[in-house]
Amino acid sequence: GESVGLHLPTLSVQEGDNSIINCAYSNSASDYFIWYKQESGKGPQFIIDIRSNMDKRQGQRVTVLLNKTVKHLSLQIAATQPGDSAVYFCAEKTSGNKLVFGAGTILRVKS
Amino acid sequence: DTAVSQTPKYLVTQMGNDKSIKCEQNLGHDTMYWYKQDSKKFLKIMFSYNNKELIINETVPNRFSPKSPDKAHLNLHINSLELGDSAVYFCASSHAVSPSGNTIYFGEGSWLTVV
Numbered sequence: 001g002e003s004v005g006l007h008l009p010t011l012s013v014q015e016g017d018n019s020i021i022n023c024a025y026s027n028s029a030s031d032y033f034i035w036y037k038q039e040s041g042k043g044p045q046f047i048i049d050i051r052s053n054m055d056k057r058q059g060q061r062v063t064v065l066l067n068k069t070v071k072h073l074s075l076q077i078a079a080t081q082p083g084d085s086a087v088y089f090c091a092e093k094t095s096g097n098k099l100v101f102g103a104g105t106i107l108r109v110k111s
Numbered sequence: 112d113t114a115v116s117q118t119p120k121y122l123v124t125q126m127g128n129d130k131s132i133k134c135e136q137n138l139g140h141d142t143m144y145w146y147k148q149d150s151k152k153f154l155k156i157m158f159s160y161n162n163k164e165l166i167i168n169e170t171v172p173n174r175f176s177p178k179s180p181d182k183a184h185l186n187l188h189i190n191s192l193e194l195g196d197s198a199v200y201f202c203a204s205s206h207a208v209s210p211s212g213n214t215i216y217f218g219e220g221s222w223l224t225v226v
Contacts, residue, residue, distance in 0.1 A: 022144075
């Protein structure tokens, strides 16, 4: 499969359970963060974003939490479905107006 | 009605060749990007253009030359291809130079293999 040879963190969850994917970012000056989902053979797809003046934002079945004190971002997916299986990336906007991506986490949903 | 489209999707070529990847977006965005994703899935920005003007150049070898004929197109030309250039190249676009509050939309990727 796609993950062969990859050494990304992997989260395996049972269908219907909640998933939490974590991300540590590096730049305390970053003021905007995005979560992307990348399915096999496709480009990254926007899931949800959050500005640094917020600590929580909710979307449909997804919630992003931001803890600026410890520079930590998390993505919570409620009632995880097989279609959620993908690689998930967090990204931070740095002072150079660039989006810097994290290393990615593989989410596997077991039916 | 693809938002960000890039061609070719797959490209296998020999070392030393010159190749181009084309990208077009129909979202009316004024900023376009090229990202490179390596075999470990690490995604890194290479270039960004705003209204045909180069804004970001991330110390990419000058064998890589982006060209933006208009704000809807950003093509990537690579000279003298090397084995290490093998990767997936993603084109992307957004509404403004600063991605804050403006989602970046990605194309489906171009798989380049240099042999």
